[in-house]
Amino acid sequence: MDYSLKLELSSHPQLMGVVRSAVERFVSDVGFDQADARAIVLALDEALTNVIRHAYDNRYDRPIAVTLRRLEPANAVNGASGIEFIVEDHGMSADPAKLRGRPLEEVRPGGLGVHLICEIMDSFRYEPSATGNKMILRKLRGQKPSTGG
Secondary structure, three states: OOOEEEEEEEOOHHHHHHHHHHHHHHHHHHOOOHHHHHHHHHHHHHHHHHHHHHHOOOOOOOEEEEEEEEEOHHHOHHHOOEEEEEEEEOOOOOOHHHOOOOOOOOOOOOOOHHHHHHHHOOEEEEEEEOOEEEEEEEEEOOOOOOOOO
């Protein structure tokens, strides 16, 4: 059975609290414990923040679509259940080869979003196109995170 939720929002930072609440509830309903749910919400929040900052150059009136989907064991790797997020925007594309966080040895604010996403999620894929960008984030229940991909 398909269990999914699609959120369509503007790129306004004040909406992030609403998105975090909805995502945390959805992730908990799918079966993740509270600690995992908080971490997953953080990863999605970082992805959305990157869209606002980089794809939309801090413009608060641009569209973002977020699809949350429960992964059934038949649709997931190794028969595990989990969750998938698809984040779509129509902003500037980034060079996928340069899509990585700054070196961790550099102590300064910013630049850790991609590191956090890759540490928390089991996979992270970025797909730029002529019409915008798509990020696909997956987290499987009971799996250790990979380094993305």
